[in-house]
Amino acid sequence: MDRPDETTHFGFRDVPLGDKQALVNDVFHSVAQRYDLMNDLMSAGLHRVWKDLMINALNPPRGDKPFALLDVAGGTGDIAFRAAKAAGPGFRATVCDINSDMLGVGRERAAAQHLDDRVSFIEGNAEALAFPNNAFDAYTIAFGIRNVPRIDAALAEAFRVLKIGGKFLCLEFSAVDVPGLDRLYDFYSFNVIPALGRAVTGDAESYRYLVESIRRFPRPEAFAAMLRAAGFKRVSFQQMTGGIVALHCGWRL
Numbered sequence: 001m002d003r004p005d006e007t008t009h010f011g012f013r014d015v016p017l018g019d020k021q022a023l024v025n026d027v028f029h030s031v032a033q034r035y036d037l038m039n040d041l042m043s044a045g046l047h048r049v050w051k052d053l054m055i056n057a058l059n060p061p062r063g064d065k066p067f068a069l070l071d072v073a074g075g076t077g078d079i080a081f082r083a084a085k086a087a088g089p090g091f092r093a094t095v096c097d098i099n100s101d102m103l104g105v106g107r108e109r110a111a112a113q114h115l116d117d118r119v120s121f122i123e124g125n126a127e128a129l130a131f132p133n134n135a136f137d138a139y140t141i142a143f144g145i146r147n148v149p150r151i152d153a154a155l156a157e158a159f160r161v162l163k164i165g166g167k168f169l170c171l172e173f174s175a176v177d178v179p180g181l182d183r184l185y186d187f188y189s190f191n192v193i194p195a196l197g198r199a200v201t202g203d204a205e206s207y208r209y210l211v212e213s214i215r216r217f218p219r220p221e222a223f224a225a226m227l228r229a230a231g232f233k234r235v236s237f238q239q240m241t242g243g244i245v246a247l248h249c250g251w252r253l
């Protein structure tokens, strides 16, 4: 139960904890139709490389061994599609996201790629998953966790729904510490990205939020400690592209 005076941040703004999810939902309702295009433009295609590295770490079975993936905050389905293409016939993915507009785009993409028999889409909140205990071989969350108001609750749910021996993978923006690159990255983030957002989606504010939320997300060491506190073992992380993103890994053992 939240305390009535409890606050969190929405980008650089402090907001009541109970208000954050609705604000986040407005952002993704606004950008859903252009979300995938904007990812390519903002990252110059690099998000594809980062996502492929996440799929390499997931390493789904190539054979017909059953393998159930839960991709939370899965949006338009990118991670689930990439995993399905890398995996064998025993693979099934469930994409769970709180936003019906993002899921709608994902369902259309799944049908267009003939992946709708292996990837299903379910509306739901990362903080309270409607799945039984010990149901999944792996849990992925890409560029999603920083949008979730109660990260501890989402991590506890991830742990609960994973089978013993199941793998947790989180791809998230991280902290750029490379001298020179940090200033360039700041300039690009705070000036270029909102302008690009305005030009492509008509919505600069949503992209300002996305940039600000990256800066408010815990540093990778602190997030690794949150994973350990949630019960995950063999927790590790790997920073990529000068620290722009980090891939976090943990196991339910």
Ligand SMILES: C[S@@+](CC[C@H](N)C(=O)[O-])C[C@H]1O[C@@H](n2cnc3c(N)ncnc32)[C@H](O)[C@@H]1O
Pocket (backbone or CB within 6 Å): 021, 024, 025, 028, 072, 073, 074, 075, 076, 077, 078, 079, 096, 097, 098, 099, 102, 124, 125, 126, 127, 141, 142, 143, 144, 147, 148, 149
């Ligand atoms: C930046 S997108 C990431 C989409 C996808 N994983 C990708 O990498 O392209 C963030 C997603 O998190 C979802 N989201 C935000 N809060 C959530 C919550 N509490 N539970 C589930 N999904 C949530 C949003 O609706 C949005 O689709």
